[in-house]
């Protein structure tokens with residue numbers, strides 16, 4: 001499946017989502033509010049796919065999530081390092097970026113299968129479409145999009161593929177950041 005795979009299907013396998021929602025993100029503060037709303041219901045072992053074109057705001061979302069989790073250090077884009085590891089008080093967080101992978105098994109060759117979905121960590125993956133069919137299914141996908149009307153903000157399509165993902169979607173809706181479809 002291509003990078004433009006629909007967010008209400010598993011990006012690699014086409015499995016339907018359990019629930020989907022839509023968030024308006026007129027500025028980066030709105031993206032941060034979405035991350036803040038989701039943070040309390042994250043549980044170790046979860047996998048979140050961050051999808052969207054170059055510059056859509058995937059790293060911004062990850063940075064806000066880390067800040068919500070109490071991380072005060074610099075959050076670098078993993079575009080060149082491929083992964084950044086954060087040892088947080090509640091769990092570890094692994095932030096991957098598959099943009100530079102040109103073959104779908106490169107994440108396996110890099111040994112990332114040992115990390116992704118591991119019981120003590122939350123995994124965020126930018127450009128998951130480049131990981132191919134063997135990438136584990138996500139609990140949640142957040143597809144960030146430029147707005148059709150050319151305005152500077154973004155919107156997001158959010159899809160949940162597990163009960164933990166549904167909890168994230170519901171938390172975002174309860175905080176007023178998202179509307180269920």
Ligand SMILES: Nc1ncnc2c1ncn2[C@@H]1O[C@H](COP(=O)(O)OP(=O)(O)OP(=O)(O)O)[C@@H](O)[C@H]1O
Nearest residue numbers: 025026027028054055056057058059060152153154
């Ligand atoms: N909701 C938003 N509204 C407007 N601008 C935003 C929003 N979210 C992020 N941005 C801006 O978009 C730019 C690119 O963001 P970011 O680096 O997070 O994109 P990315 O999707 O990770 O890109 P890449 O695919 O290159 O990794 C940044 O300047 C950021 O401030």
Ligand SMILES: [Mg+2]
Nearest residue numbers: 058059077126
């Ligand atoms: Mg990025």
